Amino acid sequence: MSVIAVLVKASLNPDMVRAEPDGSIDVSAIPLKISDIDRNAIEEAVRLKQRLGWKLVTVSVVTWGPVSARMKDVRLAVQESLAKGSDEAIVVADDALTPGDQTLTAKAIKAALERSGIKPQLILAGEATIDEVTSQVPGRLAALLGYSYVSFARKLEVEDGKVIAERDLEDYVEVVEAPLPAVVSVTQEINEPRPPTLLQIRRASRKPIKTFGLRELGDIGKPSRKLLEIKAIQARRKQVIIEGETLEEIAEKLIEALAKEGVLQL
Amino acid sequence: MKVLAIAYEVKDAGELAKAVKEFNGEADILAVSRAAEQVNEVARYSKRVYRLASKSPYAIYKALENLVERGGYQLLIAEGYRNLRDALSRLAGSLDLPMITDAYTIRILDGEKVLVERGFLSERAKMKVEVPLPAIVLFIPRFTEPLEPGEEGEVIELAPTEGPEKVLDVKPKAMGDVNLEEADIIVGVGRGFKAKEDLHLAFELAELLGGQVGCTRPIAADLKWLSEDRWIGISGKRVAPKLYIAIGISGSPQHMSGVQNAKIIVAINKDKSAPIFKQADYGVVADLYQFVPILIQKLKEKKAKG
Numbered sequence: 001m002s003v004i005a006v007l008v009k010a011s012l013n014p015d016m017v018r019a020e021p022d023g024s025i026d027v028s029a030i031p032l033k034i035s036d037i038d039r040n041a042i043e044e045a046v047r048l049k050q051r052l053g054w055k056l057v058t059v060s061v062v063t064w065g066p067v068s069a070r071m072k073d074v075r076l077a078v079q080e081s082l083a084k085g086s087d088e089a090i091v092v093a094d095d096a097l098t099p100g101d102q103t104l105t106a107k108a109i110k111a112a113l114e115r116s117g118i119k120p121q122l123i124l125a126g127e128a129t130i131d132e133v134t135s136q137v138p139g140r141l142a143a144l145l146g147y148s149y150v151s152f153a154r155k156l157e158v159e160d161g162k163v164i165a166e167r168d169l170e171d172y173v174e175v176v177e178a179p180l181p182a183v184v185s186v187t188q189e190i191n192e193p194r195p196p197t198l199l200q201i202r203r204a205s206r207k208p209i210k211t212f213g214l215r216e217l218g219d220i221g222k223p224s225r226k227l228l229e230i231k232a233i234q235a236r237r238k239q240v241i242i243e244g245e246t247l248e249e250i251a252e253k254l255i256e257a258l259a260k261e262g263v264l265q266l
Numbered sequence: 267m268k269v270l271a272i273a274y275e276v277k278d279a280g281e282l283a284k285a286v287k288e289f290n291g292e293a294d295i296l297a298v299s300r301a302a303e304q305v306n307e308v309a310r311y312s313k314r315v316y317r318l319a320s321k322s323p324y325a326i327y328k329a330l331e332n333l334v335e336r337g338g339y340q341l342l343i344a345e346g347y348r349n350l351r352d353a354l355s356r357l358a359g360s361l362d363l364p365m366i367t368d369a370y371t372i373r374i375l376d377g378e379k380v381l382v383e384r385g386f387l388s389e390r391a392k393m394k395v396e397v398p399l400p401a402i403v404l405f406i407p408r409f410t411e412p413l414e415p416g417e418e419g420e421v422i423e424l425a426p427t428e429g430p431e432k433v434l435d436v437k438p439k440a441m442g443d444v445n446l447e448e449a450d451i452i453v454g455v456g457r458g459f460k461a462k463e464d465l466h467l468a469f470e471l472a473e474l475l476g477g478q479v480g481c482t483r484p485i486a487a488d489l490k491w492l493s494e495d496r497w498i499g500i501s502g503k504r505v506a507p508k509l510y511i512a513i514g515i516s517g518s519p520q521h522m523s524g525v526q527n528a529k530i531i532v533a534i535n536k537d538k539s540a541p542i543f544k545q546a547d548y549g550v551v552a553d554l555y556q557f558v559p560i561l562i563q564k565l566k567e568k569k570a571k572g
Contacts, residue, residue: 014388014519025391036520101397106359130388133500133523134367135348139355143327148430151323151352164434169348170503171495175435187501189487224364229394230386237531238547241538247557250550251564254532257548263509263530265451265476266569 002054005120006045006086007109007138010077011035012064012131019232027099027230032064032073034080037126039193041186045124046085048158057118058082058089061108065098075209083196083204090116094214101225102132106140111217116210122163123183127152138185148178154189267377267399269293270333272326272344272354273301273308280412282343283311285405287413289374290341296333296424298326299349310415316422323352324429330357339400341380343372346404346504354402364397367404370527374399388500388519389526390545406527407447408506439494444478446496451477452507454498454525457484458514458535458554462491467558468513474565480505482521498524514554517542534558 010032019025042058049056058081062074071093078089092108100108113120123145125138135151142149148163154173155166163182167174168189196204214220242257244250258264271282271293279295286293295312297305299321309315318329330353333339342357344350346367358365371383380401386393446452453472455465465479472479479496486497498505499521506527513534515521522545525531533546536553543549550557 012387014390017387017390019391025387030387101364102355103358103362103364128500130500130519132386133388134365135351136355136358136365136367139352140359143356143359149323149352149356150431152348167348168501171439173437173439174433175437176431176433178431188483189501224398225366226396227393228381228396230391232391233385233389233526237545239544239549240547241543241549241551247552247560248564250552251557251561254548254550254561255564255568258509258530258532261509261530261547263451266474266565 002052003057003118003120004045004049004054005057005059005113005118005123006041006081007123007125008038008042008058008060008077008081009035009063009129010060010070010074011129014130017232023231025230025232027064028066028069032070032077034077035126035129035131037128037130037186037188040188040190041124041126042081042084042086043191043193044156044186047191048122048156049085052158054121056086057120058086059109059112060089060091061097061100061105062091062093063098063100063105065095067093067095067098078209079201079204080196082207083200086207088207089209091209091211092217093211096214096222099223099227101223102134102136102140104221104223106137106144107220108217109137109141110144111220112212115212115216119181121180122158123147125183125185127185127187135185138183142183145181145183148182150176150178150182150184152187153184154187156184156186156190267341267374268337268339269341269343270296270337270339271312272296272298272330272342272350274299274321274345274347274350276301276304276307277412278345279308279311280415281345281408281410284410284413285343285372289372293343294337296329305421306418309418309421311413313419314422315419316424318424318426320426321349322426322429322431322433323349323356324431325426326350326353327356327360328427328429329424330354331360334361334400341399342402344404345407345409351404354404358402363400363402365402365404366395366397369403369405370409372403385523385526389523390519406506407504408527444495446478446480446498446503446505449478449505449507451475451509452480452505452511453477454480454482454510454512454515455485456482456512456515456521462489464555465491467554467562471511471558471562474562474569477507477509482515482518500524512542512546513558515542516540517545
């Protein structure tokens with residue numbers, strides 16, 4: 001049976017960032033949540049699964065450790081995709097792979113699929129994840145697997161062994177056709193994700209989740225990226241609220257402040 | 267160290283050349299897409315320019331793979347256009363290279379490592395990160411001022427390789443005549459506006475300031491009040507104006523990531539607890555329908571006085 005794989009990441013939640021007074025951020029204190037655009041990838045994968053009658057597998061790699069403290073959030077993210085219609089999930093979790101980098105994430109996904117004996121015809125992913133926004137794991141994975149790659153798809157169809165997609169670029173839309181097997185990254189425009197129903201959520205708890213550590217995957221290397229410092233940017237903004245007796249007074253004060261900053265051209 | 271800069275738009279050549287001048291002196295350039303169409307302009311920033319008359323991610327990926335293997339480039343730099351993110355992520359996978367995106371500063375350590383500052387957590391934070399060379403670094407647009415052009419260098423023509431992905435059709439987006447990436451002043455509009463007709467307030471303000479109007483995702487994608495070339499954010503454009511005036515915008519990370527490099531951000535919103543006030547330099551807590559007309563009036567008065 002043909003398989004669709006959908007990539008799901010438990011991302012750091014940018015809305016839950018708490019900075020210390022000196023601006024430093026402790027990443028281990030930020031909760032994880034499913035990356036928003038992954039919801040679009042799941043929705044699209046479920047739609048295609050139902051139309052094509054293929055099997056759907058969720059793949060997730062734990063990027064942010066320590067694994068023991070993160071598994072609850074990771075399971076929530078993965079279970080959302082199972083509830084939506086994925087048939088099973090593969091999770092790669094190993095402290096030696098955290099904090100992960102994109103090089104290793106792509107290799108881990110490839111290794112986990114191979115170890116599970118799964119050769120997906122189609123791999124769907126969000127165009128980027130909300131914590132790092134690098135848009136590079138799908139492209140890396142396509143190159144590693146020798147698949148064709150269609151990035152930034154806002155419309156997708158699968159027929160006769162190929163994908164036909166609309167790629168959303170800066171100032172134009174490109175209709176492309178690519179043979180399967182293929183990796184496709186999708187944008188938020190592709191669909192409107194619906195939350196799973198209670199019944200779907202209850203059923204999902206019975207679906208299998210396979211977890212792999214480094215030992216099961218074989219040697220895929222170590223993260224080569226070193227995170228030296230993470231600081232809040234908000235502190236850089238002045239955050240001055242302009243107040244006054246009247247809106248006229250506020251407007252004048254604002255114009256004065258902007259003139260002083262040298263950003264007003266009248 | 268051999269550095270290769272990839273120019274997608276003509277302006278990239280001057281900006282990338284400027285960055286390289288500060289840490290390495292010079293870079294060879296690969297000109298693709300529109301930069302390839304105007305390769306003579308690009309050639310004024312490097313002694314050696316490769317020209318690939320294509321914007322296909324696969325063709326760019328394969329040309330780079332060839333150049334890196336034969337030319338021994340240690341560092342590849344570019345700005346983060348979608349076709350380049352696509353091409354370079356494939357190259358990174360194929361050659362097993364680290365790749366850093368959304369960089370705004372770069373340093374080379376001992377000729378062995380590259381140290382980059384980049385946006386993180388939907389631009390609420392920045393990350394200092396180090397990777398070993400060889401590596402790929404993609405910068406945010408307009409991350410530096412362009413270098414002054416010099417003598418025209420040599421241009422070497424490359425033939426594009428055809429890939430598995432075939433282009434069936436190209437549809438231009440419904441565009442206004444805006445180019446937000448080049449604008450010094452942008453007035454951003456969000457869901458605080460109740461009707462499409464009301465956007466004239468933003469346009470009037472922008473015109474008065476010699477700026478452009480941009481918007482959040484719902485305004486362009488859901489409501490379709492404005493064309494997509496005005497949409498700022500993760501899936502839209504990333505801009506770097508001197509002044510960004512956000513009107514009726516709450517400040518979601520998806521939107522704010524697109525304006526993080528604005529020099530000054532002004533927020534006008536009636537909800538004093540809106541997250542945007544924490545990400546703005548100057549905030550005005552007021553109903554936009556009351557405040558913006560007054561602001562326009564005051565600016566007109568100033569302008570009249572000279």
